[in-house]
Amino acid sequence: SQQGEEDPQALSIQEGENATMNCSYKTSINNLQWYRQNSGRGLVHLILIRSNEREKHSGRLRVTLDTSKKSSSLLITASRAADTASYFCATDATGTASKLTFGTGTRLQVTL
Amino acid sequence: GAVVSQHPSWVICKSGTSVKIECRSLDFQATTMFWYRQFPKQSLMLMATSNEGSKATYEQGVEKDKFLINHASLTLSTLTVTSAHPEDSSFYICTLYGGSKSTDTQYFGPGTRLTVL
Numbered sequence: 001s002q003q004g005e006e007d008p009q010a011l012s013i014q015e016g017e018n019a020t021m022n023c024s025y026k027t028s029i030n031n032l033q034w035y036r037q038n039s040g041r042g043l044v045h046l047i048l049i050r051s052n053e054r055e056k057h058s059g060r061l062r063v064t065l066d067t068s069k070k071s072s073s074l075l076i077t078a079s080r081a082a083d084t085a086s087y088f089c090a091t092d093a094t095g096t097a098s099k100l101t102f103g104t105g106t107r108l109q110v111t112l
Numbered sequence: 113g114a115v116v117s118q119h120p121s122w123v124i125c126k127s128g129t130s131v132k133i134e135c136r137s138l139d140f141q142a143t144t145m146f147w148y149r150q151f152p153k154q155s156l157m158l159m160a161t162s163n164e165g166s167k168a169t170y171e172q173g174v175e176k177d178k179f180l181i182n183h184a185s186l187t188l189s190t191l192t193v194t195s196a197h198p199e200d201s202s203f204y205i206c207t208l209y210g211g212s213k214s215t216d217t218q219y220f221g222p223g224t225r226l227t228v229l
Contacts, residue, residue: 040225041222041223042221098218102156104154105155
């Protein structure tokens with residue numbers, strides 16, 4: 001399977017703490033994307049980082065990409081209860097006509 | 113962003129029946145549509161790639177005769193699950209790409225939850 005791996009599988013933190021999720025993948029990529037999914041709902045696109053970029057910020061989100069290690073991380077700072085969701089990375093591999101390969105996902109629980 | 117709709121949002125059907133799911137772009141013309149499915153507590157898996165006016169390309173292990181895809185126009189693609197069985201119960205999601213929105217981003221539909229009794 002070409003599916004990426006994410007760790008941890010589940011993460012429970014308190015409101016205000018930072019949450020870090022990691023994603024590893026197997027092939028060369030054009031870009032890597034992070035998505036959020038609330039339980040039973042559709043996916044929300046969070047951020048896209050291209051293969052020639054190393055770090056990207058969007059509000060409380062910070063994404064890094066290390067193509068030499070084929071890995072990425074998503075940091076959510078000052079987490080809120082509303083951040084509770086599953087988070088998936090997805091890679092757009094080179095030569096695949098923009099098909100996305102999703103990671104296994106991290107279930108984040110933020111408690112008050 | 114772009115607005116993508118799916119209809120129905122959820123459906124319950126009896127085993128052996130066929131179910132059609134529509135994916136519609138409301139504000140742009142997409143050259144490519146992807147269909148994914150997601151089993152409970154699992155990740156999304158690509159089923160097929162659909163380009164307007166041509167036959168869909170299916171991923172390994174996905175039965176093309178069971179999951180019929182019709183990409184009738186740049187704004188509409190349909191997925192028909194034929195002779196559905198309980199193991200087809202899943203969350204089906206379409207995404208749109210390319211065309212009049214030339215970015216790297218895929219635009220996701222809200223998903224259709226299929227339950228086969």
